[in-house]
Amino acid sequence: MKNIIIFGAPGSGKGTYSDEIVKRYGMGHISTGDVLRAQIKAGTELGKTAKGYIDNGQLLPDSLMIDILADTYDSLPAGQGVIFDGFPRTIAQAEALKQMLAERKHDMGVMVELVVDEETLLARLLNRAIEQGRADDNEETIKKRFAVYHAQTEPLAEWFEKEGMRHTFTWKGSKEQMLGEIFAFLDTL
Ligand code: AP5
Ligand code: MG
Numbered sequence: 001m002k003n004i005i006i007f008g009a010p011g012s013g014k015g016t017y018s019d020e021i022v023k024r025y026g027m028g029h030i031s032t033g034d035v036l037r038a039q040i041k042a043g044t045e046l047g048k049t050a051k052g053y054i055d056n057g058q059l060l061p062d063s064l065m066i067d068i069l070a071d072t073y074d075s076l077p078a079g080q081g082v083i084f085d086g087f088p089r090t091i092a093q094a095e096a097l098k099q100m101l102a103e104r105k106h107d108m109g110v111m112v113e114l115v116v117d118e119e120t121l122l123a124r125l126l127n128r129a130i131e132q133g134r135a136d137d138n139e140e141t142i143k144k145r146f147a148v149y150h151a152q153t154e155p156l157a158e159w160f161e162k163e164g165m166r167h168t169f170t171w172k173g174s175k176e177q178m179l180g181e182i183f184a185f186l187d188t189l
Pocket of ligand 1: 008009010011012013014015016017032033034036053054057058059060061065085086087088089093124125127128145174175
């Protein structure tokens, strides 16, 4: 499978659909949020730095994230394709990803954009707060994450459009329908 960049607001389903895509196509999966949460749990220096940003709903510095991404990518088996979940989140990260893959003679692949209305996103994240207790799933931090998404990440969709990589899927109320549309597209690759 080609590389896939799964893109969308907090709670849009990047992690959920990545798991389904991995099951169907057997590829690698890098969630930068999961990488950082594992570092927090392990109590590393990186984890301590990450916690300050995550608890405040802010992005970590690009230079740090780009190094983490490259190390994680190189630790996966080559040639099976990777889903990038939560990266890139800024234009600088997108440019760095493009360069990193070009240096390895790998293709950027496709971008899958998940568009979900904000009322649904908020309800999902508040529900996950009850089920999983993720530290950044409280209403105050969720609102900051939405604002950061709109200011710093959403403009990146245009960047992917210009690269000819953007494929948009819009939530219409059914997970099965959304997943069916995503699979129908990915099956053609
Ligand atoms: P990250 O972990 O990436 O969080 P996020 O972008 O806020 O997104 P979420 O993981 O909350 O949502 P998701 O889209 O994966 O949705 P999910 O499938 O879980 O990043 C966290 C933080 O780390 C950032 O704020 C930042 O500080 C830092 N960070 C990470 N990457 C960075 C980077 N590149 N640069 C700088 N900083 C970075 O779904 C949400 C919930 O909805 C689940 O509980 C799911 O079960 C439920 N759900 C219910 N119905 C559905 C449905 N129909 N479809 C999908 N999910 C559904
Ligand atoms: Mg996630």
